[in-house]
Every structure is written in C-alpha cells, then in structure tokens.
Amino acid sequence: MMMRLLRVDFLKIKRKGLWLLTVLGPFGVVALQMVNYGVRKDYLLQQSENDWLYYIEYISNFTHLAIVLGIVILTSFIASIENETNAWKQLIALPVSKLSVYLSKFTVITILLFISSVLLLLFSYSYGLYLDLGEEIPYITLLKYSFFPFLAALPVLALQLWIATVSHNQAIPVTVGVIGVILAYSAFTLPDWMIWKWPSLINGWDKPYINALLGLSVGILLYVIGMFDFKRRDVK
C-alpha cells in the first residue's frame, strides 16, 4: 500500500513546481557563491588558509536558510494539493489507512529534500573543482555539510507538515513558516534548543553531528505526534 500511495503522491505533484524547487534550492545556494567567488575570488582565496573549507563554510551559510524555506514551501504545496478542493475526504474514503496517507506525504517531501541534498553535494563539489581550490579535497566535510542540514531540518519538516495538513486555515502554516525562516536567518543568536537553529549546524560544542542526531530523533518524534494527531481528527 505504501508504494502505491507514494506513486500516487508523485503523480499528484506533477506540474506543481515541486521538482523545480528541488533543483532550484541547491542551485541557488551554490549560485550565490558563483557570484561571490566570481566577483572577488582572489581576495577570498587570500583570506583563507584552507580554500576548500573556507568555500564550504560560505556555502553552508545559506544552506540552512534555503532548506527551511524549501520545507515551508514544499509542505504547504503538498498540503494545498489536497486542500484546494478538499480532496482529503475523497482520499480517506478510499480503502487506505490514514497513517499511511500521512506517511506517504512525509516520505515524498523527505525524498525531494534528500535529492536536494545530493544536488547540493554535486553542485558545490563541481564548482569547488572549477575554482581549483587545491588537491586536498575534504570529502567528509563536503558530505557532512550537504546531508547534516537535511537531517537537522527534519523537526521543522515534521512540524510544518503537521500544521499544514490539520489546519483549516492555511494562513497558520504560512505564518509559522515565515517565523521559522526568520528564526533560521538569525540562527547564530538562537539558543541551542530551538529546532530552527539546528540546520545551521551551529552549536555550543562545535560538533555538527549533534545537530544531525538531534534532528533525526526529534524529527521522528514530531512526525509520530503529527501522524497520530492527523489520524485522530475528523477529516476536513
């Protein structure tokens, strides 16, 4: 049943611009560095001891913003597909469990975000090579900064999907989303416990993997809460 639902959900996002966004997100993040390095490459290389790490840090300055913004847009799009003509009632009157309907929506966005992360890795690696930042390529760091933000952002994903699917008024998830983006923008000044800070991979211990682990566990927790709340409620 899960595979069927997933295939259906991928059919439904056709022509909705979700795929475009999936590509545009990571491209935008790297494109900003194309501008940055395009304008002042010599100066930037002069500034840094390790050109690759310096470059990756610049990229990661924007990754978390793009990912939080992307999540807000993707979740609200995928919920709007069912909300628009209140297709929830048609979908859930089919012989499917509400839990799998919810899991399928979550999985679709997770897959899109994962693809975004892979693209981020490819784009930043390729442009790094093009910039000729040195022989010693820090593959592990590249991987970390491509996939940890995705894992660390899972709580935001679970929260936004929950709100977007159960709200009767779509202004609510959008408002929460906008606040989230602003919080993510000011990640540096936020306390460590705030989920919107996590995708930035910044924490008091200076260990990015902590954010990824926290994100994964709290993300699963929020997902489960959202899923059971969705099941408990009457269909819109």
Added chain:
Amino acid sequence: MEYIVETKNLTKRFGKEQAVSGLEMKIPKGEIYGFLGPNGAGKTTTIRMLLGLMRPTSGSVHIFQKDLRKERIRILNKVGSLVENPSYYPHLTAGENLEALRKIIGVPKTRIKEVLKIVRLEDVANKKVKGFSMGMKQRLGIAASLLNNPELLILDEPTNGLDPSGIIEIRQLIQRLPHDYGMTVIISSHLLSEIDQMATTVGVVSKGKMIFQDSIEEMRKFAKQKVVLKVSDSESAWRALLARGMRADWDEKNITLLNQSDENVATAVKYLVKDGFSIYRVEEEKKSLEDVFLQMTKEERLV
C-alpha cells in the same frame, strides 16, 4: 432482515450543537435510499460517519454487517462515494485524476475508460479538470465513485449545481445502478421532488433526527399534492361542486380539490363544464418539504 447499512443510535456533536442525534438508519440491499432533509439537517455529517471520515460521538455503524470501527478498510473496498462538492486535482487531467485513485484501489487500468464512458466524459479524458464546468466536475466525481465497482454507492447531493439536462442524466444513471450492477445506493437531497423521482426507500431527517423511514409509497401519502382549479365565478362554481357531492375548498379565489385522484379531477371538470363555468387552469400545487415535515411531525410518525 439483513441490512447493507445499519446505524444504531448514531450521534455526532460539534461542541454544544447536536448535528446528528440517535439516528437509526436501515437500508436493505438493492434499494435506492433517498436521504432527505433541509440544509443543515445533518445529512452530510451522517454520510461522513458512514465513510469513517468522522468519528461518531456515540452509536455504531454497520455496513455489509461489519462494524465500521473494526473493519473500515475492508468495508471501504466495496463502497464508492461522493461527499458534498466534488473533489479533484485541477492541475491534472480527468484521466490522471482517476488514475490517482485507481492506483490506490487497485482495479485494472481499463476501468478508467469504462467509468469515463458511463458519465460521458471519455472525450475530455486528457483535458485538465481546471477548465471543466461544474457539471463535468460532478460527473467526474461520480465516475470516481464508480471506479471500484462498489456494492454500496453513497452520493451526497449529486445533482447540486447541475443544469436540468445534467440532472436528468444523473437520475437515469442512478436508477440503472441497482438493476445493472446490483448496487445499493444512498442519495441525499434537500429536494423532495428529486427523491420522489429516484428513491425506492426514504429516510427523512430534520435537525439531526430521523423523522420518517419507510418505502417511497408510504412517503407519497404525506407528500400528496393539491389540485387547484381556476374558474370563472369561483364561489358559485365551488357551491355547484358541493351541490353535486364533491369535496372541495374555496379560498375567495380558487377551488381546491380534496381528492386529487385522476377520476375525481376529471369528474369535477366535467361537472363544471356542464354547469357552464369557464375553466382557466387546472394546476397541481407542489407541497414544499416544509409542508411534508409539518405533516410528518404532526402525525407523529416518529420512527
């Protein structure tokens, strides 16, 4: 008697408001069950509970003799539905819309063509639903409800927003279903005339309560219409009818026949012509749903 749908004490409260109270719905197999009630009576809420879209505050639903709470998915396998306004994905074509449901239901792909043909939308299968008229969307919704060859079809006000020819078409389609496919059909409406033309069994709800549930023939006794005569010199004409032993009312303008059988109306007309009155109109005065309700509650036909 074995019922396809049987609810016991079905109740739904929204806050303080009791939208459905103590509903005992009983639908035998092969019937077209007209679920009649004015707007806000609780029809949609009841239907949502039949489909497991809403949890009853209390009471139970049994469909195909199975408890909906325990065997929801098994039951829904054989139920088709259209609740309130049709749902669709506007950015997808009619075919893709049905495909999105078919994949979940798991019937063969050819079924899409079949149901599109039943509702006569096969020519627009590849057009986006965004540009469809209200009637086409409604028909697509009905096509969707037929995808899984349901044994029970639940249609909530399916002729809403249709033009007269669309209404006739849907009516003819619905009337075929029990005979052609062995389906049991629930169709809700706030229009007495619509239920009168389609249903074989009727349940009438008012303010969340079932105030009548019986065969259509039984209901027609309540919905009897009046025959009104407009004639020249109506007072004398009325007295003339009374003098000939006919039962009639007079309201300063028109004569109303109390026995509206065909023979009785014909006799009255014959007498009036014989007595030299001019007959301008012989009309049937439709009874409104409210009139019928009033009568049902007055006669305390509480079920």
